[in-house]
Amino acid sequence: MEAQALMQKILRVENMNQVILNKVQGELVIRAEELEQTLRDPARRDSLPFKEVLSLLEYPALLESADAERLFPKDAIARAKSILHDIPGGLGAYSNSRGERTVREHVAEFISERDGFACDMEDVFLTDGASAGVVKILQCLIRDEKDGILIPIPQYPLYSATIPMLGGTQLKYYLDEEKGWSLNIAELESIVEQALAKGVTPRAMVVINPGNPTGQCLDTANMQQVIEFCHRRRVLLMADEVYQANSYIRPFTSFKKVLRSMGEAYAGFELVSFHSVSKGVIGECGHRGGYMELVGLDIAVKQQIYKLASISLCPNIAGQVVVDLMVRPPKPGDDSHDQFQRETQATFESLKKRAGLLATALNQLEGVTCNPAEGAMYLFPRIRLPQRAIDEAKRLCRAPDVFYCFALLDATGFGQRDGTFHFRTTFLPQEEQIRSVVAAMAAFHARFMDQWRE
């Protein structure tokens, strides 16, 4: 062996950024994301016009072909032509760092129509998935460890990884499982008081609605309370609404809509909301498209966010186009409309049905309770494990739920209230698969409980 190979490396785990080492969830997140690869069922978009439009945009010469009308629906051709008119560089050139102007206009129209309240395209920034937008806002907010960000527990690992990486302080609030994973304002107030006492200023609050991993949809009253709380405490609200097309029990209500319904007293309220093409019934996660709306933000701050966006040049253009297609689905009369409606409706109904099926099955397991999935793509059942199983887990230096999940060949990396045990489960598998998954899970669970029963 030569000299340097035997020497210590320059960059080692013990001298690298310790935040990555200690605060970013490891193995389980990597396993989880590898599992997520399988979540999107490619068959789902078989007849949506998305892929036809993207195909034409990648190879615009097809538009000139005599076969175009035979191979592509009329509205896909028209859509591709109109996008090429607006984005003459096509999918291969850089765009403005905020995203293509025309896509931002369409997003603003979509939001205005969704909420019944105006959205200004100057408030819309396109992003590579929702995550890139979340990181930019946190970068603006966090100066040092005296800046705190309220995040829900359970939550999605993006927040718990990014906040410490930027040097800020996580202020964790618990969702109230007994009240459908809603937010408890008294608890929020007490967390703010405790933070202030330690010299930490709560600067923003993250709400994930519909929830991940909990699957809840907040009701309007609770959302109003959250806005009042943020207003009173002067906390910027970050609304992660990437599951907005996955609200199964009642129509989705955005924080922007609730805010605007609260009248003039809240007109200057600062809210950033995030959306993505990765969820919904389209699930175009591989294209990394998303947007954020900067409601009520200071113009000078928006310019700084623009500057920040310019460092990474621009969101990928194909992802921007998928955002455009998402916010402008086929209209009645379009060639693709009927099939699009039929298919998205079927996907939606099937997700809803699978959510119910899985929740019912889980609630029948010994020691398991599970709130119904009102939204998103997940259930977050609570398991009461036998003490012997908990002791065995302790002996193996594993958390009891991790012990359970490894045994189930699945794993969870989501936080929860101390002393409670949950695992996140998705209802994305197709119906016939869900039934066999449920059967296998029930059989495993019965064996596990028998093995560890006191």
Added chain:
Amino acid sequence: MEAQALMQKILRVENMNQVILNKVQGELVIRAEELEQTLRDPARRDSLPFKEVLSLLEYPALLESADAERLFPKDAIARAKSILHDIPGGLGAYSNSRGERTVREHVAEFISERDGFACDMEDVFLTDGASAGVVKILQCLIRDEKDGILIPIPQYPLYSATIPMLGGTQLKYYLDEEKGWSLNIAELESIVEQALAKGVTPRAMVVINPGNPTGQCLDTANMQQVIEFCHRRRVLLMADEVYQANSYIRPFTSFKKVLRSMGEAYAGFELVSFHSVSKGVIGECGHRGGYMELVGLDIAVKQQIYKLASISLCPNIAGQVVVDLMVRPPKPGDDSHDQFQRETQATFESLKKRAGLLATALNQLEGVTCNPAEGAMYLFPRIRLPQRAIDEAKRLCRAPDVFYCFALLDATGFGQRDGTFHFRTTFLPQEEQIRSVVAAMAAFHARFMDQWRE
């Protein structure tokens, strides 16, 4: 007006992250990136097989069509089928956070063949453009302001923006304009000594080769000196080689190749090199594809980088596919081969010719000197401005070169040695345009010098 609208905003420029405000270049960067949108000439890839393959991948049903063989080159069809076999989820599903396995394999083959030295696919991570990779490596290296990163001046704003944002210290070294923008090892040593004296540990060094904005290509002897320096000083080498396909005078030599040619004594050397689909003769910047090779890095550190990559889920899949197409250009015998060769060669020769044309013209202007562009897509001419122009700029609180560039309706945001004035200019416009650009620039320059002559 209602109450809160009159109140101060929660998030204001004075209470946001001041690093963004002060260290990220503003207006000029945004203007520069808006100009960059126009840099890519969409005509350039008119008959490359890239767009055909991407088109088929977006809409795989086309592969089943009876017209496929008439509409698409045979090798594009074969390529699309092989990619779909390897990536069954297509462009719409998440991949592994390091990127699709098959693309990483192909990148490793490309590097091995390019350098004549083996590359292990486990060292290859795909990224959204090169920038995303650069940020991840800097995140790992920087713990606090005591960690320094050596960066070239002039440089590309990504580095000067990201290092302070992560809380690290920039250690700026000057490229030697008189010696073709090469690196001066004595200066590097003295910067290291000064940093150590201030308690700052130099942890890594960025080299951009071919250079941006300078356009130089380092010779092998200088590259060996850089490697020896990094080895001696225990500094990780970050080689930004995104312009590797734009080396006009001699064949591109990678740092990896020079390193491996230096034998066993350097076998454990830590080098991260970056490449992108945005430059070269393909210029697919809108797809945000790229990769990094982690040479000699500790396995445990690579796992942490993997974990870090998992936070943002995965690089966009279309961008990954463009990387695949870039590293596996059509081979002799493929349908697309001859046209691909002809076109890429023509683009390359034309870029080279335009570089020469522009450098010659610039060197003829009064007070302007310009090194020849050996690589990349830029020239970085030096202008000696009349004292009256410098005084007038001072009066307007503008840097003299900014004053000059605003007058030229163009702007530069790149650093330079104090007291010298340069502007970055690209030779991307087509030949006929270059001639008129040169004529207009010469006319402007003559007027400007006359106006401000002492």
